[in-house]
Amino acid sequence: MTSLDVVPQGLVLRGRSQTQVNNSIHQPPGTKGGCVQLSELTKEYGGIRAVDDVSVDIAAGEFVTVLGPSGSGKTTVLMMIAGLTEPSAGSIAIGGRDITHLRPQHRNLGVVFQSYALFPHLTVAENIEFPLRMRRRSETEVRRKVKDMLDLVRLPNIAQRVPGELSGGQQQRVALARALIFDPPVLLLDEPLSALDKKLRESMQFELRELHRKLGVTVINVTHDQTEALVMSDRVIIMRDGRVVQSGSPSELYEHPKSSFVADFLGTSNFLKGELQKSRDTDESSLVTLGGLRCRAPQAAQGLKGPARLMIRPERIVLNVPAATQEHFAGRIAEIAYTGDLIRYRVALNDRDVIDVTLQNKSGHLPQSSIGSDVTVGWSLEDVHVFVESTTE
Amino acid sequence: MISRVSHRIGVISLLLPAALLLLPLYLYPLVEIVSRSLGDKGWSTANYLELFQDPFMLRVLYQTFRFALVISVLCVLVGYPIAYAMRIVSNRTRRTIALLILLPLWTSILVRGFAWIVILGRNGIVNTTLTDLGIVDEPLKLVYNTVGVYIGMVHIMLPFMVLPLYNSLSRIDLRLLSAAETLGSRPISAFFWIVLPLSMPGVLAGLLLVFMSSVGMFVLPALLGGLSDITYIMLIEKQVSELNNWGLAAAMSVLLLVVTGILTLLYERTLNSEASSGILGQIVRHVFQRGPIHLLVWRERILARLLPLRASQLANRKQSARLAPRHLLVKCWSWAVLVCLVLPLLVLFPLAFSNETFLHFPPHSYSLRWFENFFSRDDWRTPAITSIKVAILTTIGAILIGVPAAYAIVRGRFPGKGIVTAILISPMIVPSLIFAISLYALYARFNLLGTLGGLALGHIIIALPYVVVTVSAGLKSTDELLEAAALTMGAGPIRAFWIVTLPVLRPAIVSAAFLAFLTSFDDVILSLFLSGLSAKTLPVRMWEGIRFEIDPTIAAVSVMLMLITIGFKFAAEWPSRRGAKSNIPGLTAMQAADAGGR
Numbered sequence: 001m002t003s004l005d006v007v008p009q010g011l012v013l014r015g016r017s018q019t020q021v022n023n024s025i026h027q028p029p030g031t032k033g034g035c036v037q038l039s040e041l042t043k044e045y046g047g048i049r050a051v052d053d054v055s056v057d058i059a060a061g062e063f064v065t066v067l068g069p070s071g072s073g074k075t076t077v078l079m080m081i082a083g084l085t086e087p088s089a090g091s092i093a094i095g096g097r098d099i100t101h102l103r104p105q106h107r108n109l110g111v112v113f114q115s116y117a118l119f120p121h122l123t124v125a126e127n128i129e130f131p132l133r134m135r136r137r138s139e140t141e142v143r144r145k146v147k148d149m150l151d152l153v154r155l156p157n158i159a160q161r162v163p164g165e166l167s168g169g170q171q172q173r174v175a176l177a178r179a180l181i182f183d184p185p186v187l188l189l190d191e192p193l194s195a196l197d198k199k200l201r202e203s204m205q206f207e208l209r210e211l212h213r214k215l216g217v218t219v220i221n222v223t224h225d226q227t228e229a230l231v232m233s234d235r236v237i238i239m240r241d242g243r244v245v246q247s248g249s250p251s252e253l254y255e256h257p258k259s260s261f262v263a264d265f266l267g268t269s270n271f272l273k274g275e276l277q278k279s280r281d282t283d284e285s286s287l288v289t290l291g292g293l294r295c296r297a298p299q300a301a302q303g304l305k306g307p308a309r310l311m312i313r314p315e316r317i318v319l320n321v322p323a324a325t326q327e328h329f330a331g332r333i334a335e336i337a338y339t340g341d342l343i344r345y346r347v348a349l350n351d352r353d354v355i356d357v358t359l360q361n362k363s364g365h366l367p368q369s370s371i372g373s374d375v376t377v378g379w380s381l382e383d384v385h386v387f388v389e390s391t392t393e
Numbered sequence: 394m395i396s397r398v399s400h401r402i403g404v405i406s407l408l409l410p411a412a413l414l415l416l417p418l419y420l421y422p423l424v425e426i427v428s429r430s431l432g433d434k435g436w437s438t439a440n441y442l443e444l445f446q447d448p449f450m451l452r453v454l455y456q457t458f459r460f461a462l463v464i465s466v467l468c469v470l471v472g473y474p475i476a477y478a479m480r481i482v483s484n485r486t487r488r489t490i491a492l493l494i495l496l497p498l499w500t501s502i503l504v505r506g507f508a509w510i511v512i513l514g515r516n517g518i519v520n521t522t523l524t525d526l527g528i529v530d531e532p533l534k535l536v537y538n539t540v541g542v543y544i545g546m547v548h549i550m551l552p553f554m555v556l557p558l559y560n561s562l563s564r565i566d567l568r569l570l571s572a573a574e575t576l577g578s579r580p581i582s583a584f585f586w587i588v589l590p591l592s593m594p595g596v597l598a599g600l601l602l603v604f605m606s607s608v609g610m611f612v613l614p615a616l617l618g619g620l621s622d623i624t625y626i627m628l629i630e631k632q633v634s635e636l637n638n639w640g641l642a643a644a645m646s647v648l649l650l651v652v653t654g655i656l657t658l659l660y661e662r663t664l665n666s667e668a669s670s671g672i673l674g675q676i677v678r679h680v681f682q683r684g685p686i687h688l689l690v691w692r693e694r695i696l697a698r699l700l701p702l703r704a705s706q707l708a709n710r711k712q713s714a715r716l717a718p719r720h721l722l723v724k725c726w727s728w729a730v731l732v733c734l735v736l737p738l739l740v741l742f743p744l745a746f747s748n749e750t751f752l753h754f755p756p757h758s759y760s761l762r763w764f765e766n767f768f769s770r771d772d773w774r775t776p777a778i779t780s781i782k783v784a785i786l787t788t789i790g791a792i793l794i795g796v797p798a799a800y801a802i803v804r805g806r807f808p809g810k811g812i813v814t815a816i817l818i819s820p821m822i823v824p825s826l827i828f829a830i831s832l833y834a835l836y837a838r839f840n841l842l843g844t845l846g847g848l849a850l851g852h853i854i855i856a857l858p859y860v861v862v863t864v865s866a867g868l869k870s871t872d873e874l875l876e877a878a879a880l881t882m883g884a885g886p887i888r889a890f891w892i893v894t895l896p897v898l899r900p901a902i903v904s905a906a907f908l909a910f911l912t913s914f915d916d917v918i919l920s921l922f923l924s925g926l927s928a929k930t931l932p933v934r935m936w937e938g939i940r941f942e943i944d945p946t947i948a949a950v951s952v953m954l955m956l957i958t959i960g961f962k963f964a965a966e967w968p969s970r971r972g973a974k975s976n977i978p979g980l981t982a983m984q985a986a987d988a989g990g991r
């Protein structure tokens with residue numbers, strides 16, 4: 001395999017990506033996405049590690065979202081891939097080729113900036129054709145591609161306007177068209193939807209997915225919006241304080257969070273604080289909450305000890321059907337919030353343990369209850385996660 | 394109803410002092426210039442015909458415009474990298490650069506002219522160094538010719554170019570450059586495609602400002618130019634003081650005033666090019682902003698035809714290690730130019746302390762004899778005292794007249810506000826020599842030449858724009874509601890102004906007072922015409938000294954003036970740090986605020 005020659009030293013290749021490297025290197029550029037490897041990527045700003053030893057393999061054609069709160073280093077990672085920030089250590093390879101020290105204009109990556117960074121003095125057409133001009137493509141190619149791109153992003157009639165005259169959604173599409181017109185193997189999106197209003201954001205999420213499927217380009221998206229991450233991505237990488245906390249498919253992360261941070265960050269969660277203890281008679285671990293409730297721990301938490309948090313998603317809890325569940329407790333409804341499709345109940349199990357329950361607003365399924373009435377909450381053991389405090393915090 | 398009437402009366406009484414000064418001593422003399430240009434008796438266009446028929450007149454006019462154009466273009470070329478550097482460096486470095494650019498601006502024009510003569514003259518520093526090193530046999534002729542004028546003028550005009558340029562560069566989002574790079578553009582093409590077109594309004598504003606000021610400049614071309622480097626303004630002076638040909642001088646002045654007026658209008662439009670939908674705004678947008686883009690597109694089209702880059706070439710580009718420091722060239726150039734801006738002023742310090750009768754650099758021995766000379770000789774001491782007296786009178790007058798006027802144009806609502814403001818600011822734009830001769834004609838009739846009071850009145854008029862601009866900026870940045878709040882609590886309008894607005898405005902007023910003092914203290918042209926023999930000021934004495942007997946006393950005086958001026962400027966800046974920041978002569982309040990060391 002001659003292609004191994006171009007793989008830089010120190011690059012950690014793992015299982016699946018090894019074959020990806022070999023496949024994609026012979027592909028003509030543009031027909032399909034390129035794979036991306038980040039190896040031990042680190043960025044220090046004055047002694048503070050904004051990005052700390054990040055290693056990620058992204059397969060060709062994958063839609064990956066880097067998710068994290070602000071200050072988690074996710075944008076820095078993206079800017080390092082784009083070549084706008086120089087890594088302090090580690091390497092970046094695209095399609096098996098080390099680009100760590102390549103200038104941005106030689107990386108051939110499409111980037112959509114958070115502010116879109118459209119050139120205000122150029123018309124839409126001039127903005128979109130800019131990358132082709134820089135590549136000195138022929139006039140006929142430029143014309144044809146600009147037209148194709150404008151059709152692709154569904155903006156056929158605004159070629160001669162300037163960005164200042166466009167709406168936010170239109171600007172976003174122009175920025176996309178500009179980033180895609182030169183058929184880059186990888187598209188980088190920096191919080192691409194954050195400036196749009198909610199409705200537009202939701203429709204753009206589906207459009208982006210569709211575009212991704214159509215073009216087969218590898219997409220690396222950066223966002224702090226968890227819904228966006230879950231809706232759009234094949235894979236989500238969650239970052240915190242410059243490190244990768246967990247990565248996996250949206251359902252994997254949602255169903256099997258490895259830490260309370262991930263559980264809390266993705267979706268809403270109930271946490272019951274307490275202490276893991278071994279019960280005397282059954283030799284089974286269970287969590288005794290601050291309020292004194294004894295909750296059984298799932299299989300994974302058996303044998304663990306010490307202060308811990310029990311997590312259960314609000315939509316996995318049922319009200320008033322004790323027979324159908326493995327665990328149930330009595331409580332009193334403290335608050336009811338009606339949001340249309342969902343109804344949220346806040347149930348006080350005792351003075352210190354409070355739990356949120358979300359029920360679908362389907363006819364006939366709601367318990368006849370009001371604030372102050374007594375209910376039983378119940379869940380099955382497989383929906384319960386326990387995180388030991390010392391390791392998660 | 395009552396309140397509107399009282400408001401009207403209030404505005405009128407606030408503007409009354411300014412009107413009483415400007416109508417007889419500024420507007421009337423200028424109108425008189427216009428009427429004189431049309432002949433002494435009846436209406437005649439003879440003077441204007443002569444302007445456009447006399448080949449010598451036409452040649453000087455052409456030469457003046459060419460000269461101003463060359464200076465403007467030189468300033469763009471020299472100043473653009475500095476403005477760009479100011480945009481990309483850290484805040485702290487930017488403040489340093491701004492200070493270095495403003496420093497020469499705070500120094501008397503005579504001092505700078507003198508410095509260049511010392512440096513570039515036949516036995517000047519450059520020539521002695523070059524001959525000592527054996528690079529040239531004969532001293533180069535660097536001053537008293539066109540080269541000297543260009544060097545001196547660029548030195549003076551550079552700040553007026555850099556400040557509007559920086560102002561427009563600072564509005565460019567630097568992320569656009571990152572975007573351009575990720576889209577495949579080299580830094581140099583990103584500059585031509587993005588930065589240059591977006592900064593065109595600034596380039597145009599700077600060009601206009603420098604062109605305008607260069608056309609009206611008298612002192613420096615007269616000091617550093619040769620016999621053939623005569624400008625239109627010098628020709629006007631000659632017609633008045635040597636040939637006593639008032640009609641022709643008046644016609645020439647009117648021509649220059651019209652040109653200056655048109656350029657000022659263009660300048661205002663350029664500054665607001667995005668907002669203005671008028672024809673000028675359109676021209677600025679289409680010719681100066683879209684023009685370069687069309688050129689670039691055509692260039693790429695032709696290159697794509699002639700030298701197409703193949704995709705494989707792009708893919709196989711060498712992995713170049715990143716350039717060590719970015720923008721190295723820009724930064725080096727900027728620092729070199731900044732050194733050239735400040736160095737000429739520093740050269741005077743050793744000369745002032747020299748112990749020799751001739752200017753020689755570096756001096757062989759040092760002493761304080763030239764300072765002693767200054768303080769012991771009456772022909773230096775008397776003008777210095779006169780200057781101080783006039784400057785104090787000017788300061789008091791300009792503040793008493795300017796502060797109410799500024800209050801009226803900022804807070805008042807009355808028809809014709811735009812025109813009133815324009816008139817108050819206009820002494821900054823009218824070439825001072827033209828104002829000087831118009832006032833000279835008036836004073837001659839009323840025997841006011843050579844009186845302290847007469848001179849001070851003239852100085853008040855040229856100091857007024859600075860006071861109005863500074864105080865207006867201060868007023869605009871204070872909350873009008875403060876006064877309203879005081880009124881609701883039962884204070885009368887005058888009381889409200891006295892106990893609420895005035896204390897808030899104090900920094901701006903102090904700043905304006907210093908500016909007024911310096912405007913008077915530095916003035917050459919007005920004093921040259923109005924002071925006669927009995928009220929000779931220090932700048933006039935220096936002017937004579939530099940022209941007729943260059944000796945180190947002038948270096949000593951220059952050093953003292955520089956220290957005093959810079960001290961004053963710092964003092965003037967100090968209280969206004971938080972409020973109004975506007976003390977750059979010749980700039981509008983907006984730019985001044987931008988440049989004030991942010």
